Amino acid sequence: MGSISLKQVTKSFEQHEVIRPLDLEIEEGEFVVFVGPSGCGKSTLLRLIAGLEDVSSGQIMIDGVDATNLAPAKRGLAMVFQSYALYPHMSVRNNIAFPLKRAKLDKEVIAQKVNQIAEVLNLTDYLDRTPGQLSGGQRQRVAIGRAIVREPSAFLFDEPLSNLDASLRVNMRLEISQLHKDLKTTMIYVTHDQVEAMTMADKIVVLSAGQIEQVGSPLELYKNPKNKFVAGFIGSPKMNFIPMESSAEDNVDSIGVRPEHFTISTQEGSWKGTVGVSERLGSETYLHVDVENVGKLTVRAEGDCAFEYGDTIYLSAVAEQRHYFTADGTCIKRN
Amino acid sequence: MSIKNSNRSKLFYTGLAWLISTAIFFPILWTFLTSFKTEAEAISAPPSLFFFDWTLENYREVMERSPYFRHFWNSVVISVGSSLLGLLIAVPAAWSMAFNSTKRTKNILMWMLSTKMLPPVGVLIPIYLLFRDLGLLDSLTGLVVIMTLINLPIMTWMLYTYFKEIPGEILEASRMDGATIGEEILYVLAPIALPGIASTLLLNIILAWNEAFWTLILTAAKAAPLTAFIASYSSPEGLFYAKLSAASTLAIAPIIILGWFSQKQLVRGLSFGAVK
Numbered sequence: 001m002g003s004i005s006l007k008q009v010t011k012s013f014e015q016h017e018v019i020r021p022l023d024l025e026i027e028e029g030e031f032v033v034f035v036g037p038s039g040c041g042k043s044t045l046l047r048l049i050a051g052l053e054d055v056s057s058g059q060i061m062i063d064g065v066d067a068t069n070l071a072p073a074k075r076g077l078a079m080v081f082q083s084y085a086l087y088p089h090m091s092v093r094n095n096i097a098f099p100l101k102r103a104k105l106d107k108e109v110i111a112q113k114v115n116q117i118a119e120v121l122n123l124t125d126y127l128d129r130t131p132g133q134l135s136g137g138q139r140q141r142v143a144i145g146r147a148i149v150r151e152p153s154a155f156l157f158d159e160p161l162s163n164l165d166a167s168l169r170v171n172m173r174l175e176i177s178q179l180h181k182d183l184k185t186t187m188i189y190v191t192h193d194q195v196e197a198m199t200m201a202d203k204i205v206v207l208s209a210g211q212i213e214q215v216g217s218p219l220e221l222y223k224n225p226k227n228k229f230v231a232g233f234i235g236s237p238k239m240n241f242i243p244m245e246s247s248a249e250d251n252v253d254s255i256g257v258r259p260e261h262f263t264i265s266t267q268e269g270s271w272k273g274t275v276g277v278s279e280r281l282g283s284e285t286y287l288h289v290d291v292e293n294v295g296k297l298t299v300r301a302e303g304d305c306a307f308e309y310g311d312t313i314y315l316s317a318v319a320e321q322r323h324y325f326t327a328d329g330t331c332i333k334r335n
Numbered sequence: 336m337s338i339k340n341s342n343r344s345k346l347f348y349t350g351l352a353w354l355i356s357t358a359i360f361f362p363i364l365w366t367f368l369t370s371f372k373t374e375a376e377a378i379s380a381p382p383s384l385f386f387f388d389w390t391l392e393n394y395r396e397v398m399e400r401s402p403y404f405r406h407f408w409n410s411v412v413i414s415v416g417s418s419l420l421g422l423l424i425a426v427p428a429a430w431s432m433a434f435n436s437t438k439r440t441k442n443i444l445m446w447m448l449s450t451k452m453l454p455p456v457g458v459l460i461p462i463y464l465l466f467r468d469l470g471l472l473d474s475l476t477g478l479v480v481i482m483t484l485i486n487l488p489i490m491t492w493m494l495y496t497y498f499k500e501i502p503g504e505i506l507e508a509s510r511m512d513g514a515t516i517g518e519e520i521l522y523v524l525a526p527i528a529l530p531g532i533a534s535t536l537l538l539n540i541i542l543a544w545n546e547a548f549w550t551l552i553l554t555a556a557k558a559a560p561l562t563a564f565i566a567s568y569s570s571p572e573g574l575f576y577a578k579l580s581a582a583s584t585l586a587i588a589p590i591i592i593l594g595w596f597s598q599k600q601l602v603r604g605l606s607f608g609a610v611k
Contacts, residue, residue: 014438052507073513085508089526098522102513146512 001063001076001153002186003028004049009058011044018044020211021058026154026188026203031180034190035197035233036207042190043158045207049188050079050156063153073102078147079156082163084139086131092118092142093127099150117145137168144179154186161196173200194234198222206230228329231256237286239323240297242271253327259286259300261321264307269314273297275307289315363587370394370580377576393581401564403585410560410589412475413550414543417482418536421490424483426532429494430520434503444495447488455485455548466553473555481553482543489542490535497531498524530600537597544590561586 004026011019018041026032034042047053049060051072060068067075078099086095093114100110118124121141131139140160147155157176161169177200180187191197197204198218206213206221206229214226218234225231231239239256263269264287273291285305289297299315307313324332369377371389397403432440462481463472471477501524509523525532547562554563565586568579594601 050511052510072507072510077511079508079511081504081508083502083504085502085504087505087509087523087527089529098509098514099512102518146508150512 001028003063004154004186004188005061006049007059007061009045009048009060010056011041011048011053012056018210019048019056020209022210022212024205024212024215026186029184029186031177031187031189031200031202032205033197033201033203034188034205034207035192035194036213037233038192040207041210042192042207046079046156046158046188046190050077051075052079076153077156078150078152078154079158080140080143080147080160082159084131084143084160084163086139086142086146088131091128091130092123092134095131095142096123096145096149099146103150113149117149120148121145136164137172140164140172144176148179148183152185154188157187157189159190159192161191162193176200195236198234204234206233208233225256225323225331227331228254228256228325231323231325231331237298237300241325242294242297250324250332251326252324252332254325255317256323256325256331257297257317258321259298261318262297262299263316263318264299264301264305265314265316266312267314269316271297271315273313273315275309275311275313277309278305278307280304287313289313291315363591366580366583366587369576370584372577372580374575374577377580393577394585397568397578397581397585401567401582403564406559406561406564406586407589409475409478409558410544410562410586413478413482413558413560414540416475416479417486417543418490418539420479421483421487421539422532422536425487425490425494425535426520426525428491429498430524432491433495433498433501434506444492447491451488459552462549463552472553473558475558477553478550478558478560481549482546485546485549486539486542490539493535493538494528494531497528497535500531501527533597534601537593537601541590541594 004024006022006024008021008023009019010017010021022045034045036042044053048055051067051070051074055068058068059066062075062077087098090098096114096117097110100113105113114127115124118127121144123138123141123145126134126138126142131142134142143160160176161172164172173196176187176189180200189196189200201218203215204218204221205215208229214221214230216224221230221234225234228241232241235258237259239258241254241256243254244252271291271294273289273294276288276290276296278288279286282304284303285301287299287301287305287307289299291297297315301307326332368384370393371391372383372387373390373392376383376387432444466472466477466481469477471480505527506519506523509519514522544560545562547566550560550562551566554560565579565582568575568582
C-alpha cells in the first residue's frame with residue numbers, strides 16, 4: 001500500500017499554469033522529497049496529491065486506483081501542515097482522536113489508539129493540554145500523531161520543520177526519518193531546504209517553475225546533475241559556475257565546481273584569486289575568493305585554514321569533479 | 336515640560352470622551368428621568384433635571400393600559416428567532432465565501448450589502464401584499480422571516496470577516512481527517528469562531544429588537560413587539576411625554592441590560608479582526 005503515480009498532471013489558476021504536464025512515480029514505502037525554490041509549485045503538487053486542490057487535467061493513481069476525483073479523506077492519505085493546523089479549541093487527546101471519531105470508531109478503540117500514539121511520541125503527559133500550551137516541537141509531534149493514528153497509506157508533509165528553530169529542526173528531522181524506518185510507509189515531503197532533502201530522501205524530485213528538473217537519489221543528483229539549475233540547487237554551499245570561452249566543438253559555456261572540489265596552492269593553479277572573507281567552522285573553512293574575470297568563488301578547505309584576508313592563492317578544480325554546461329544550462333559529459 | 340503637556344492632553348481627551356459619552360447617553364437619561372415626572376412637569380419650561388416630585392404613576396398606568404409582557408415576549412421571539420435563523424443561513428454562506436472564494440466573491444458581498452442601502456419603504460408595497468396573500472400579517476412567523484432577511488447581509492458580512500481570520504489550513508486538516516462539510520463547520524469552524532459568532536448574534540438581536548419600520552407596519556396587536564408598544568403612546572390623543580417615556584424605558588431596559596452584560600463579548604467580537 002502506498003504507491004502513487006501522476007500521469008500528465010497539470011494545474012492552472014485562471015490563466016497561470018502552476019504545474020506543467022508532469023509524470024511522476026512514487027513507489028511503495030519510499031521517502032520522496034519535493035524540493036525547489038519558493039513558487040516552484042512543490043506545495044501545489046502536494047496539495048493536488050492530497051486532493052485539497054483539483055487537477056486541471058491528468059490523472060492521479062493511488063495504489064492503482066484512480067483517485068483524481070476522490071475527496072481528500074477518501075484517498076487514505078494523512079497530511080502534516082507547515083502551521084501544524086492543530087484544532088486550537090481541542091485538547092491534544094481530542095486532536096489526535098479527531099480522525100478516528102470521524103471514522104466512527106468505537107470509543108474504547110479510540111482511547112486505546114490515542115494512548116498508544118501518545119506513548120510513541122512522548123505526549124502522554126500533555127494529552128489534556130490544548131495546542132496553545134505546547135512548545136513548537138510538541139505541536140509538531142501532535143500534528144504527526146494525528147497523521148499516524150489514521151494508519152494512512154502515505155504521509156504528506158508540507159514544510160513541516162520551517163517554523164522550528166535550528167536545533168529542534170535537526171532533532172525533528174531525525175525523528176521523522178526514524179519514523180519512516182519504523183512505519184515503512186510512503187512519505188512525501190515538501191521543503192525548500194536542500195539539506196533536509198539530501199539527508200532524508202530516498203528520492204529527490206527537484207522542481208522549478210512548475211516542472212520536474214530531475215528525479216533521483218540524493219547522491220545521484222549531487223554527482224550527476226542534469227542541468228545548471230539542479231547543480232546549483234543541490235549541495236551547500238552551492239556550486240561555483242565559472243564562465244568559459246565557448247569552444248566550437250561541444251558548445252561548453254561554463255564549468256561548475258563544488259566548493260569541496262578545489263585544490264588550493266600558493267604557487268600555481270588554474271585561477272589566481274584574493275582571499276576575501278573566510279568562515280572558520282573548525283572542522284572546515286569556507287574561503288570566499290575573488291578571482292579576476294570570474295568573480296567570487298566559494299572554496300572549502302579542510303580543517304582550520306591559515307589564509308588571511310587579502311592573501312593571494314591559486315585554485316584548481318579536481319579534474320573528474322568538473323561539470324560542463326552548455327549555454328542552455330544542460331550538463332554534458334566531457335572527458 | 337513634556338510630562339506637563341502629556342498630562343494636559345490626557346485631561347483634554349478624558350474631558351472630551353466624557354462629553355461625547357454624555358451627549359450620546361443623554362437622550363436615554365432624559366427619557367428615563369421624564370418617565371418619573373407628571374405630564375405637567377414633563378413639558379414644563381425650563382425643564383427640571385433631578386428636582387421634581389418622583390412618581391411611579393406613569394408606569395402603573397402604562398402597565399394597566401397595555402399588555403407589556405406580551406409585547407416583551409413578542410420582541411424576544413422576533414429578535415432571538417430571527418438572529419438564530421439568520422445564523423443558520425449566514426454561517427454556511429460566510430464559510431463558503433471565506434474559504435472557497437472565487438473572483439466574484441467580492442461582488443456578491445457588495446451586492447448583499449447594497450440591499451441594505453435600499454430604503455425599506457421602496458419595497459413596502461410588494462412585501463405588504465405578499466404578507467397579506469400568505470396570511471403572514473400580524474404573525475410572529477412573518478416578522479421572524481422579515482427580520483432574518485433584513486439582517487442577513489450584515490450577519491454574513493460580519494461572519495465573513497471573522498472567518499477570514501481563521502487559517503484555512505485548519506479546515507483543510509479536518510477535511511484530510513475525514514470530516515464532512517457539516518462536521519467541518521460544526522466541530523472545527525464554529526468553536527474557533529465562537530467569539531465572532533456570539534457578537535454577530537448579539538448585535539443582530541439588538542438590531543432586530545430596535546427595528547421599528549417593518550414591526551410597525553406588519554403587525555397590529557397579536558404579534559406587536561415593544562416598538563409597537565411605544566408607538567401606541569404617541570397617538571391618537573396627542574403626545575403624553577411622561578407615559579411615552581415610561582413605555583420607552585420599559586422597552587429599552589431589557590436590551591440595555593443585555594448589552595451591558597455582553598459588553599465585553601461585543602467589543603471582543605467587533606474588534607476580532609483588528610488585533611490578531
